[in-house]
Amino acid sequence: MRVICTISEIREIIREWKKEGFSVGFVPTMGYLHEGHKSLIEKASSENQRVVVSTFVNPTQFGANEDLNKYPRDLERDTNLCEKAGAHIMFVPSADEMYPTTPLTFVNVNILTEGLCGEKRPGHFQGVCSVVTKLFNIITPNRAYFGEKDAQQLAVIRQMVKDLNMDVKIIGCPIIRENDGLAKSSRNTYLSDEERKAALILNKSLKHANELLLEGEKNTEKIIESIKSFIISEPLAKIDYVQIVDSETLKSVDKIEKPVLIAIAVFIGKTRLIDNFTWSN
Ligand code: AMP
Secondary structure (H helix, E strand, C coil): CEEECCHHHHHHHHHHHHHHCCCEEEEEECCCCCHHHHHHHHHHHHHCCEEEEEECCCHHHCCCCCCHHHCCCCHHHHHHHHHHHCCCEEECCCHHHHCCCCCCCCCCCCCCCCCHHHHHCCCHHHHHHHHHHHHHHHHCCCEEEEEHHHHHHHHHHHHHHHHCCCCCEEEEECCCECCCCCECCHHHHHCCHHHHHHCHHHHHHHHHHHHHHHCCCCEHHHHHHHHHHHHHCCCCEEEEEEEEEECCCCCECCECCCCEEEEEEEEECCEEEEEEEEECC
16 A cells, blocks of 8 residues: 555556556545544445545634644554555645645535534535545545545535536445444544543434434424433533434424434534434334
């Protein structure tokens, strides 16, 4: 596996791969990789002859008061994980390589970005869509792999690819969790021991919602209120949002009739964590 830092070098390698007729799978990440990322890379490696993983902490998708400067990084660890998972190239551009001049062009997906994380993190999805477009243009993958952990991101990217006729197949991959149920996240590393225990409230509250749904509850307001009171029973937790939306349109629904996404964002201390599940019956 090779670590490549410049756009011109990776383009050259991909040109050679395409000449050979190799299919290319791509996994965009922000690095500090864990088993969740690994599952995406392994899937890419099972479905493509060549696999590129990018690790780029994209400044344009962070808000002014977010964790851009303290986002964890460990290139050596990431390199080992990528190699073991079957990647051929790790693309690790600098911010200057990706943004040599201030960009004046952005990609925006409307409507789907109005609620959930889009509402709480203004500008976030513009940053994501713009950088993913740049990465797609650089890597020209046949397939790109995204986690369902970021369910809104996956829906937004699918829409962008469809609307802009991008020649890449988007593949969603299931959420990978710790043994105790906490969704794996690079940001889990911010948690103290006490916060790590408290963070279990995210998955527990979703399991609780799942039980209500299994019992036949259809009223989303009741389910939301029940999730909220579950979460606030944990003193270290502060709710950012609890929403139940149509799993395709991401619009809020009052009554559960079609598949829905139940999505939450919760601060545990200063760390913002997200989790979700899709319900269809
Ligand atoms: P990130 O590095 O956090 O930007 O994530 C890069 C990709 O990995 C995104 O498509 C995420 O949805 C995906 N991902 C992150 N955590 C997980 C997880 N626990 N399970 C599955 N996919 C994940």
